[in-house]
Amino acid sequence: MMRIIESKYITSAINQSGFPDTIWKDFAFVGRSNVGKSSMINTLTNRKLLAKIANKPGKTRLINFFEIKYLAHVQGCFGLVDLPGYGYARVSKSEKEKWQKMINLFFQKRQQLAGVIVLIDIRHELDPKDIVMINMLKDLKICFMIAATKCDKIPKNKIHGQLKKFLNELEKKDVQSEIASDKASNDSLSSLNEPSIDKIYISEFSSLKKIGINKILQWIEMIICSETTRGKVIIHDKECLDA
Numbered sequence: 001m002m003r004i005i006e007s008k009y010i011t012s013a014i015n016q017s018g019f020p021d022t023i024w025k026d027f028a029f030v031g032r033s034n035v036g037k038s039s040m041i042n043t044l045t046n047r048k049l050l051a052k053i054a055n056k057p058g059k060t061r062l063i064n065f066f067e068i069k070y071l072a073h074v075q076g077c078f079g080l081v082d083l084p085g086y087g088y089a090r091v092s093k094s095e096k097e098k099w100q101k102m103i104n105l106f107f108q109k110r111q112q113l114a115g116v117i118v119l120i121d122i123r124h125e126l127d128p129k130d131i132v133m134i135n136m137l138k139d140l141k142i143c144f145m146i147a148a149t150k151c152d153k154i155p156k157n158k159i160h161g162q163l164k165k166f167l168n169e170l171e172k173k174d175v176q177s178e179i180a181s182d183k184a185s186n187d188s189l190s191s192l193n194e195p196s197i198d199k200i201y202i203s204e205f206s207s208l209k210k211i212g213i214n215k216i217l218q219w220i221e222m223i224i225c226s227e228t229t230r231g232k233v234i235i236h237d238k239e240c241l242d243a
């Protein structure tokens with residue numbers, strides 16, 4: 001199982017010229033404002049303040065890049081990318097359009113992008129904007145998984161049923177999906193298939209209760225270990241550990 005041993009902030013950008021010229025695979029976090037992207041990054045990296053958590057939704061207005069050093073069956077690096085949230089009502093229309101263009105540009109131009117974690121709130125219905133995001137990722141042939149956040153806010157015995165409900169809604173949209181098994185916490189990657197744009201993995205997550213961390217890290221490890229990539233990247237870069 002992958003273990004994160006070091007993490008640091010690299011830079012923030014609003015356009016392609018500001019994207020860091022890194023040599024590892026990137027994994028981006030996207031979702032509605034206040035769904036918990038920054039909290040998830042902090043939880044995965046075991047850092048309280050790596051990604052800033054705004055008191056008000058809609059405060060992440062830049063694309064924020066982080067370098068992650070990990071230890072698994074090899075040592076290496078990957079990138080985490082915190083994207084601006086969408087759907088915040090109190091932001092002007094022009095600001096929303098600016099954010100959308102920024103996100104679209106990142107998905108289309110970032111060659112290092114290997115996967116996306118789409119965050120949804122487990123307490124609510126799938127938002128139409130979430131469906132638009134999922135369809136866009138499919139059209140761009142980007143691997144992604146769904147993390148249903150704030151699962152500590154509903155009874156434990158209802159979590160699986162809510163994930164199944166999301167799964168059924170996605171299947172109605174002709175999206176194959178699979179609930180990540182608890183086996184994802186084991187050392188073996190056998191509980192997940194090879195990464196595919198034709199199938200989505202769904203997992204519960206809670207930053208407060210530290211639930212779902214291993215499932216997300218396993219998905220990331222699965223893609224790092226695969227040959228799937230859209231651009232020129234070094235899959236396992238031991239030299240970055242000495243940087």
